[in-house]
Amino acid sequence: xxxxxxxxxxxxxxxxxxxxxxxxxxxxxxxxxxxxxxxxxxxxxxxxxxxxxxxxxxxxxxxxxxxxxxxxxxxxxxxxxxxxxxxxxxxxxxxxxxxxxxxxxxxxxxxxxxxxxxxxxxxxxxxxxxxxxxxxxxxxxxxxxxxxxxxxxxxxxxxxxxxxxxxxxxxxxxxxxxxxxxxxxxxxxxxxxxxxxxxxxxxxxxxxxxxxxxxxxxxxxxxxxxxxxxxxxxxxxxxxxxxxxxxxxxxxxxxxxxxxxxxxxxxxxxxxxxxxxxxxxxxxxxxxxxxxxxxxxxxxxxxxxxxxxxxxxxxxxxxxxxxxxxxxxxxxxxxxxxxxxxxxxxxxxxxxxxxxxxxxxxxxxxxxxxxxxxxxxxxxxxxxxxxxxxxxxxxxxxxxxxxxxxx
Ligand SMILES: Cc1cc2nc3c(=O)[nH]c(=O)nc-3n(C[C@H](O)[C@H](O)[C@H](O)COP(=O)(O)O)c2cc1C
Numbered sequence: 309x310x311x312x313x314x315x316x317x318x319x320x321x322x323x324x325x326x327x328x329x330x331x332x333x334x335x336x337x338x339x340x341x342x343x344x345x346x347x348x349x350x351x352x353x354x355x356x357x358x359x360x361x362x363x364x365x366x367x368x369x370x371x372x373x374x375x376x377x378x379x380x381x382x383x384x385x386x387x388x389x390x391x392x393x394x395x396x397x398x399x400x401x402x403x404x405x406x407x408x409x410x411x412x413x414x415x416x417x418x419x420x421x422x423x424x425x426x427x428x429x430x431x432x433x434x435x436x437x438x439x440x441x442x443x444x445x446x447x448x449x450x451x452x453x454x455x456x457x458x459x460x461x462x463x464x465x466x467x468x469x470x471x472x473x474x475x476x477x478x479x480x481x482x483x484x485x486x487x488x489x490x491x492x493x494x495x496x497x498x499x500x501x502x503x504x505x506x507x508x509x510x511x512x513x514x515x516x517x518x519x520x521x522x523x524x525x526x527x528x529x530x531x532x533x534x535x536x537x538x539x540x541x542x543x544x545x546x547x548x549x550x551x552x553x554x555x556x557x558x559x560x561x562x563x564x565x566x567x568x569x570x571x572x573x574x575x576x577x578x579x580x581x582x583x584x585x586x587x588x589x590x591x592x593x594x595x596x597x598x599x600x601x602x603x604x605x606x607x608x609x610x611x612x613x614x615x616x617x618x619x620x621x622x623x624x625x626x627x628x629x630x631x632x633x634x635x636x637x638x639x640x641x642x643x644x645x646x647x648x649x650x651x652x653x654x655x656x657x658x659x660x661x662x663x664x665x666x667x668x669x670x671x672x673x674x675x676x677x678x679x680x681x682x683x684x685x686x687x688x689x690x691x692x693x694x695x696x697x698x699x700x701x702x703x704x705x706x707x708x709x710x711x712x713x714x715x
Pocket of ligand 1: 334366411480563574638640691695
């Protein structure tokens with residue numbers, strides 16, 4: 309594909325995008341305490357739209373309280389009172405003729421009771437190494453049914469709020485990914501075991517959304533693989549992609565990794581030790597001398613994947629061969645050359661990016677107008693750690709002295 313084809317309009321399940329570059333879901337730590345989008349959200353999303361993003365996928369929005377993320381300011385879609393503020397947001401983005409898609413999620417055991425005020429839950433009572441202060445509660449039948457209903461209710465609210473579509477978050481080790489992965493799903497009932505059983509919760513959500521909302525676009529973000537023993541592998545991800553298509557999914561975004569695996573989701577050259585020690589819940593309140601000891605040791609504990617660019621393309625390509633619905637590739641695709649290659653090689657129909665939109669909200673226009681050929685993102689990943697402290701922004705590998713100084 310030639311670079312100019314990147315900037316031709318294209319459709320996903322009837323949604324018209326002005327180009328093939330999508331803002332991938334990115335949690336912003338900007339929501340009101342109710343979970344409503346804030347003025348900062350509106351400013352961000354309209355800037356992305358103005359700056360040329362083909363579509364904006366929101367940061368993940370929780371479908372119920374125990375599924376809230378560990379980070380502050382999560383968008384929620386768990387109450388009808390939220391419809392109106394979301395309507396304002398979608399209207400604002402639509403002024404730029406840019407589609408906006410709400411990502412729906414339940415964080416499962418990748419969160420903390422201290423934040424949600426409720427027990428963490430998971431398909432199986434397995435501790436997560438990052439969020440390991442408690443063993444999650446293994447979900448019962450009735451609780452699974454309630455989660456399915458809450459995804460369906462959230463989808464209904466998204467339709468009423470004027471979203472162009474929703475995206476189910478089935479990636480990165482959150483609850484629905486925990487069901488899909490044999491590493492986290494050890495169940496012996498109809499929700500675990502075979503791929504079909506592990507997929508049942510997603511199939512049910514999709515079936516009921518389809519029943520209620522007809523052909524309203526429902527996208528999914530999946531993991532093409534992770535590194536955990538007995539976890540997700542490409543061949544199973546292909547089967548899941550086929551099941552998604554058969555269940556009426558409109559498009560599949562292919563990602564990889566889990567929070568437990570360190571820098572696997574958003575890869576970078578080195579571990580962002582400075583913000584981790586300053587802000588992460590595990591380290592923040594440690595005495596300074598201990599932080600100093602830990603500082604050189606932390607990187608030794610977290611393996612860094614070798615491939616930093618285009619790391620999901622291989623699996624995206626296999627998935628694209630197996631389905632007819634559009635495939636979106638994400639993960640270290642930060643240059644125009646790589647974007648064109650991803651689209652031209654048949655690995656994907658669309659490319660999505662997260663970090664490039666954090667440092668430059670108008671990256672698409674810059675690429676389109678030839679002002680830049682690549683994102684300025686240095687993949688320091690300070691953004692991904694510092695959302696624990698406050699609103700999303702680019703830190704460009706440096707904290708201001710008052711934050712960097714161990715307390
Ligand atoms: C600060 C930050 C927040 C993120 N939040 C989400 C999220 O809410 N939902 C999601 O699916 N992925 C989330 N991601 C992952 C990105 O969507 C994307 O998959 C990943 O960063 C790799 O793409 P990139 O190389 O273009 O950044 C987040 C990434 C970052 C850096």
